[in-house]
Amino acid sequence: MDHSKQTEFTLTDKKDSGDATLVINGHFDGVVKRPPAALQGPAAESGSHRSAQSVTESWKEEHTRSVEDNEVSLPSLAEAYTTILRGLGEDPHRQGLAKTPWRAATAMQFFTKGYQETIIDVLNDAIFDEDHDEMVIVKDIDVFSMCEHHLVPIIGRVHIGYLPNKRVLGLSKLARIVEIYSRRLQVQERLTKQIAVAITEALHPTGVGVIIEATHMCMVMRGVQKMNSKTITSTMLGVFREDPKTRDEFLTLLSCQPAMYNDWQNKVFQSMAEDCVKSGSTHHTS
Amino acid sequence: MNGHCNGNGSDVATDDFHYNNGFSEVSVKKAVVVPASVHRKEEEEEVQGRLPVLQAAYSSILRELGEDVDRQGLLRTPLRAAKAMQFFTRGYHQTVEGVLNDAIFDEDHNEMVIVKGIDMFSLCEHHLVPFFGKVHIGYIPNKKVVGLSKLARIVEIFSRRLQVQERLTKQIAMGLSNALQPKGVAVVIEASHMCMVMRGVQKMNSRTVTSSMLGIYLEDPKTREEFLSLTQH
Numbered sequence: 001m002d003h004s005k006q007t008e009f010t011l012t013d014k015k016d017s018g019d020a021t022l023v024i025n026g027h028f029d030g031v032v033k034r035p036p037a038a039l040q041g042p043a044a045e046s047g048s049h050r051s052a053q054s055v056t057e058s059w060k061e062e063h064t065r066s067v068e069d070n071e072v073s074l075p076s077l078a079e080a081y082t083t084i085l086r087g088l089g090e091d092p093h094r095q096g097l098a099k100t101p102w103r104a105a106t107a108m109q110f111f112t113k114g115y116q117e118t119i120i121d122v123l124n125d126a127i128f129d130e131d132h133d134e135m136v137i138v139k140d141i142d143v144f145s146m147c148e149h150h151l152v153p154i155i156g157r158v159h160i161g162y163l164p165n166k167r168v169l170g171l172s173k174l175a176r177i178v179e180i181y182s183r184r185l186q187v188q189e190r191l192t193k194q195i196a197v198a199i200t201e202a203l204h205p206t207g208v209g210v211i212i213e214a215t216h217m218c219m220v221m222r223g224v225q226k227m228n229s230k231t232i233t234s235t236m237l238g239v240f241r242e243d244p245k246t247r248d249e250f251l252t253l254l255s256c257q258p259a260m261y262n263d264w265q266n267k268v269f270q271s272m273a274e275d276c277v278k279s280g281s282t283h284h285t286s
Numbered sequence: 287m288n289g290h291c292n293g294n295g296s297d298v299a300t301d302d303f304h305y306n307n308g309f310s311e312v313s314v315k316k317a318v319v320v321p322a323s324v325h326r327k328e329e330e331e332e333v334q335g336r337l338p339v340l341q342a343a344y345s346s347i348l349r350e351l352g353e354d355v356d357r358q359g360l361l362r363t364p365l366r367a368a369k370a371m372q373f374f375t376r377g378y379h380q381t382v383e384g385v386l387n388d389a390i391f392d393e394d395h396n397e398m399v400i401v402k403g404i405d406m407f408s409l410c411e412h413h414l415v416p417f418f419g420k421v422h423i424g425y426i427p428n429k430k431v432v433g434l435s436k437l438a439r440i441v442e443i444f445s446r447r448l449q450v451q452e453r454l455t456k457q458i459a460m461g462l463s464n465a466l467q468p469k470g471v472a473v474v475i476e477a478s479h480m481c482m483v484m485r486g487v488q489k490m491n492s493r494t495v496t497s498s499m500l501g502i503y504l505e506d507p508k509t510r511e512e513f514l515s516l517t518q519h
Contacts (some may be wrong), residue, residue, distance in 0.1 A: 153416060198494045
């Protein structure tokens with residue numbers, strides 16, 4: 001149960017396929033424990049076989065939890081919540097609170113379900129060889145995490161961009177990677193980095209950029225109580241870090257406003273309503 | 287637990303509401319005997335005394351979730367989380383009388399007074415997860431007006447508890463009407479429930495709207511309409 005112990009690593013990941021070298025420098029918090037030597041062998045091979053093998057060797061993450069663990073720890077979690085209710089001066093037996101310890105315990109297990117999952121499970125082999133080397137961005141991914149200092153929600157959005165190196169990832173898998181790391185007790189800086197490093201290790205792209213903008217309830221609901229404050233963190237790896245033009249392109253594409261699904265829906269309904277009015281009938285006209 | 291607890295809802299105010307069509311003839315009862323400052327100090331000491339129990343409970347929660355309680359980021363988390371939770375439920379230790387601070391003024395004003403967009407943060411009593419939103423309060427004074435920030439303070443008292451949005455709305459309305467005896471009180475709350483957004487059905491954009499109309503707001507649709515149109519924009 002020590003996957004979350006903070007360990008300082010300096011990672012280097014060199015690809016020798018002749019393309020731009022991807023170097024990750026800096027300290028990493030050790031959720032992904034990976035001795036640098038593990039990648040030297042697989043790096044020499046090519047093809048999707050290499051990715052699978054290096055993925056397996058890279059992520060020697062220990063599961064700290066399983067579904068069975070959840071069931072086993074539920075009663076003690078519920079008991080802890082009952083103690084909390086009593087400690088706050090409430091009556092745990094009143095109707096509204098009678099099943100609250102169990103609901104709160106289950107909810108908290110849900111908010112930390114990232115500990116049960118690993119990247120390998122979630123990627124599901126959705127890595128495809130594609131002759132595409134232009135930027136891919138998935139933005140406005142809603143993210144919910146828990147502040148590890150106050151156990152209070154962090155709510156925000158993640159924007160991910162990467163430059164593939166002949167391998168692309170299923171788009172929803174980016175959101176699933178976000179889910180794994182966000183559904184934990186987190187610190188926003190660490191969350192940003194973990195997402196970026198996970199994508200890097202899965203795909204070995206030319207570069208990855210991850211930006212998170214979030215509202216921390218611990219700052220909004222208590223403490224300084226600043227309602228409108230937002231915290232923005234970013235991690236730029238590979239060519240996103242080295243080349244300012246690439247970074248610029250990423251940031252510019254993030255700030256443009258394409259049509260929102262809700263806007264589109266509203267326009268469709270509005271035009272349908274106008275058609276009804278014009279035809280003078282109450283049923284839809286084609 | 288004192289009568290301001292969310293207990294069983296059968297307190298005097300609710301009875302008054304049903305039997306006297308919303309308004310009690312009896313004026314606001316003031317706290318007797320114990321000076322407020324002493325009372326507050328005792329409450330604070332009691333709250334401090336409960337901290338170790340809460341801390342132990344949070345340590346146990348962290349352990350059961352599979353985390354490492356000794357890592358740097360989590361070392362003082364039980365204490366911080368316990369204090370945060372006490373802050374989120376400090377409304378239990380506050381009363382409307384205590385907070386109004388005699389800020390009730392005789393004023394010959396009988397037009398609608400609205401304070402809208404009051405940020406509200408509360409805890410869902412079913413999942414212990416926050417819900418937050420905005421409160422709009424309107425009242426028509428009956429020769430007595432209240433300091434405007436006191437409306438926000440009344441919201442704070444009742445929202446900083448384990449709550450259900452329906453009950454919260456009613457308590458704010460009843461608290462204000464008991465304190466002021468105005469001609470009418472209207473409270474509308476629009477909130478987002480994290481228990482629906484972060485888990486369960488996971489509907490990001492859903493909002494829950496509840497309202498409580500007392501006195502002339504209940505009887506006269508035009509007054510109600512005026513309040514609603516002034517708060518929607």
